[in-house]
Amino acid sequence: MTGHTRLYRRGAVYWHRAAVPVDIAATYPKTEETFSLRTRDYQQALKLVRVEAVRVDTLFDDHRRKLAVQG
Numbered sequence: 001m002t003g004h005t006r007l008y009r010r011g012a013v014y015w016h017r018a019a020v021p022v023d024i025a026a027t028y029p030k031t032e033e034t035f036s037l038r039t040r041d042y043q044q045a046l047k048l049v050r051v052e053a054v055r056v057d058t059l060f061d062d063h064r065r066k067l068a069v070q071g
Contacts, residue, residue, distance in 0.1 A: 006056075007049040013038065014045035016052045024063050033059070 006018050014037045020028045033056045037048045 004046060004049045004053070006053050007037075007045055010036075012040045014040070014042070014049070016049050016056070018053065018056050021060055024060060024067065027067060028060075028063055 006016050008015055008017055015034060016037055017032060017034045019032045020030060025031070035052075037045050037052065039045050039048060
């Protein structure tokens with residue numbers, strides 16, 4: 001099984017890290033979404049990072065929709 005681009009390790013714990021897309025970077029409150037997956041197990045981290053990647057992508061999409069409504 002291969003790794004995931006948003007998965008990285010800080011010490012012994014795995015973290016999710018995603019840069020904010022360029023098209024919303026000017027209006028998004030952060031430069032990246034970073035948070036702990038709260039696991040030291042690589043296989044568990046791979047499962048969690050996939051779930052969290054979908055959640056974070058949804059946050060980015062919601063932000064885009066809000067910008068479109070504001071016009």
